[in-house]
Amino acid sequence: MLVVFSVACAFAFSACASDPHGRTAGTTVDDAMITSSVKSSLIADDLVNAFAIEVETYRSTVMLSGFVETQNQIERAVDIAK
Incomplete structure (x- = not known):
């Protein structure tokens, strides 16, 4: 029973902890989800080289950030990220 309580406390405290950049665990997860979504959308697009x-x-x-060949590719990547 003590082990379960200790693990529960560890999860509770880690949810409130911040990373070195001042983000909570929840914000870090949200940021990772956004990054993944944008990257997936870039990969699915034929105009930009994701x-x-x-x-x-x-x-x-x-x-x-990165390198593209045309202004249209820049605009497309920005539109996808929005």
Whole structure:
């Protein structure tokens, strides 16, 4: 019974903990989900080369970086990220 209580407390405290960047565990998970969704959408798009674009999310703000060949590809990647 003590082990179960200890594990439950560990989960409860970790949910309130922040990462080194000041995000809670929930915010970190939300950011990862957004990043995954944007990256998947970029991969599914025929206009942009998703493997040349890095996607990072911090507190629900998405940042794209990388190399593309045309202004249309930039605009398309930004539209997908929105």
